[in-house]
Amino acid sequence: GAVVSQHPSRVICKSGTSVKIECRSLDFQATTMFWYRQFPKQSLMLMATSNEGSKATYEQGVEKDKFLINHASLTLSTLTVTSAHPEDSSFYICSAMNAGYGYTFGSGTRLTVV
C-alpha cells in the first residue's frame, strides 16, 4: 500500500518560535506532496504544492515566508511555521500521490501556539 507518515502529531509552541512538521512517504517515492490546513469543522484548504528539488507553489493568500516548505528528497517534505502566532494554531495535513492508489494523507499535526 501507500503510506504517508507525518510527525509530530501534536505540538505546542510559544508565540514567536518556529515549528517544523515532517511528511514522509514510506513505501513509495513522491515527487509532489501537498500541504493542507484544516480549521475546526471545515474542509481542507490547500496551502501549497511541494515539488522535489524545486520551489514550492503556494496558493493565493498563503504567506510563503511564514510557511516554509522544503522537499529535499523523493520521500520527505517539511513545513516550517516561522514566528508562529496564535492565529497559526490549526490542524496541518500533508498528502502525496501514488499512482494506482490516488492520494494518501498523513495523520495530521495539531499545532497550538500559546
Add this chain to the structure above:
Amino acid sequence: KQEVTQIPAALSVPEGENLVLNCSFTDSAIYNLQWFRQDPGKGLTSLLLIQSSQREQTSGRLNASLDKSSGRSTLYIAASQPGDSATYLCAVRGGSEKLVFGKGTKLTVNP
C-alpha cells in the same frame, strides 16, 4: 473553477441501515474521484478511488459509483455500523494534481 458539493451535510441513522452519500461536481473533465473518511482529530483515510473511465468501485461494504457526464458520484454503505461514524469527504482531481474537496458529510450511526 471546479466546485464539489456533498449532500447531506450530516446524517444520522440506526445501526444496520443501508445509506447513500452524494457528491456532485461542476466540471465533468476530471481525472479521477476519491472518497475519504476522516475521524475527529485525524488525517484522511482513502476509501475508494474511481478513475474517470470507471463507473464504480467496491471495497467490502462500500460501493462508489461515478457518472462523469452528469457530474455525480455516490458512496453506498451497506449494513452500517457504529464504527462507520465519521466525516466522509469526496474529492476530484482535474487536469492538475490538485484535489478539490467537498465540505463532507458527517455520518453518525447509532447503536
